[in-house]
Amino acid sequence: MRWAAALLVLMVAPPALMQQKKRVAPPPKPPAAQAFPIETLRVEGNRRIPAEKIVAASGLQIGRPAAKSDFDAARARLVATGAFESVGYEFKPSAAGTGYDVVLQVVEVDQVYPYRFEDLPASDDALRAALRKQESVLGDQIPPTAEVIDRYTKAIEQFLGNGVKVTGKVSTDVPGQPAIVFRPPVQRANIAEVRFTGNEVLPSALLTNTLSGVAVGVPYSEAMVRTLLDSSIRPLYEARGRIRVAFPKVVTEKAKNADGVVVIVTVNEGPSYNLGTVRLAGVAPAESEALQKVASWKKDNIANFEEINAGLGRILRRFRGYGYLRIKARVDRDIHDQDHTVGLLVTLDPGPQYTFNKLEIVGLDLTSEPAIRKAWAIKQGKPFNPEYPDSFLNDIREEGVFDNLGRTRSETRIDDAAKTVDVTLYFSGHSREGARKKGPGILD
Structure with a gap:
């Protein structure tokens, strides 16, 4: 009878239970993108890192079939390098319809630092070669992120x-030159004193005071001291034509009257060199002659690299004044040890020309602002001189255009995509004076 009772219960079950809806099957998943050969493969957004390195690290290859899952994997590999803020991709049928046209879209990490090694039992060249085998994308500068430093x-x-054991940390031992240092995790003694031997051209007091200013109190390592020598002492010698100056020995001894170590640097000053022929590349021959005059480099005189660098600075300033805000320069030395001369090849890359777009003025009333706009000399669409905004404000102050003129400043916003520049001028604490000056003024 038990089976009969069970049948009875089933038969008197609530109607809702008896009328349960049948399960509806889920809609079918859309078909995955089919694998087709990659016919073209481009990289967009890269600045420092060559496209071929990015493509190699992605694992994608022209001619090899790929589907969406392969592009996802390529993106993941590039993100894992730590070299990019973001990575995207785009793939679409090629014009012939027989494969994919693929674009890898990257945004590189902006902040990267050089790295160096200290007190490790291997040469610098050997360590860098080992890292290059593993790190195919990043070069001699790497992001200071925990992930990248830990991986290195x-x-x-x-x-x-x-x-x-090795530890990697960002070091600011050299002022203005942050670097990532890989070294053993042991405490270093601080530099208490510096000395020089072997010098004759430059007095010991000058060398000692110059290096002490950046080295005393800094934890000692030979690599760090050599970096400081190159940044602070070498320029002193190169201003006197001693371009072969060397520091063959750097030793330490325990300081007697203070905690720390005394650093003793041996100097080989080398002979003096004269400036030979200077050639300019990247510009037209007619322009090269004019730029040589701007630089005022003196052939056959002592190769004073302080003056040489100042001359190069004048050339760069000239280009920037014509809107070439991103101009780059490289100086290659051609050293002739037999006759003690050094020639230079200065390669200029002006880059794109930027034009002025829009002026905004903050802090002036309806009477004063139109007069300032009228006086502003750079017209929309004309090459932008980055020195002009501050020069314009200085002229306003010197001509006494406003009574009680307070703080002024300029702000520029560069649009790298459009190659244009917007300027905002800020005024505070003033009243319009009127034309009390004799002769023409900025508002005339």
């Missing part, structure tokens, strides 16, 4: 073996 640290430890 582990790669160095693996290369050194024998249980050698």
Whole structure:
């Protein structure tokens, strides 16, 4: 009878239970993108990193079939390098319809620092070669992120073996030149004093005071001291034509009257060199002659690189004044040891020309602002001189255009895509004076 009772219960079950809806099957998933050969493969957005390195690191290859899953994997590989803020991709049928046209879209990490090694049991060249085998995208400058530094640290430890421990940290030992330093995790003694031997051309007091200003109180490492020598002492010698100056020995001894170490630097000053022929590349021959005059480099005189660099600065300033805000320059030396001369090849890359777009004025009343706009000399669409806004404000102050003129400043906004520049001028604490000056003024 139990089966009969069960049948009875089923038969008197609530109508809702008896009328349950049948399950509806879920809609079918859209078909995955089919694999087709990659016919073209481009990179967009890269600045420092060559496109071929990015393509190699992605794992994609022209001619090899790929689908969406392959592009996702390529994106993940590029993100894992730590070299990019973001990575995207786009793929679409080629014009012939027989494969994909693919674009890798990257935004590179802006902040990158050089790296160096200290007190590790391997040469600099060997360590860098080992890292290049593993890190195919990043070069001699890397992002200071924990992930990248940790990855480099582990790669160095693996290369050194024998249980050698390494730590990587951002160092600001050299003022204005942050770097990532890989070294053993032990405390270093601070530099208490510096001395020089072997110098004759430059007095010891000058060398000692110059290096002491940047080295005393800094934890010692030979690599760091050599970096400081190159940034502070070498320019003193190169201003006197001693371009072969060398520092063959850097040793330390315990300081007697203070905690720390005394650093003793041996100097080989080398002979004096004269300036030979200077050639300019990247500009028209007719322009080269004019730029040589702007630089005022003196052939056959002592190769004073302080003056040479100042001359190059005047050339760059001239280009920027014509709107070439991103101009770059490289100086290659052609050293002739037999006759003690050094020639220069100065390669200029002006880059795009930027034009003025829009002027905004903040802090002036309806009477004063139109007069200032009228006096502003750079017209829309004309090459932008980055020195002009501050020069314009200085002229206003010197001509006494306003009574009680307070703080003024200019702000520029560069649009790299449109190659244009917007300027905002800020005024505070003033009243319009009127034309009390004799002769023409800025508002005339």
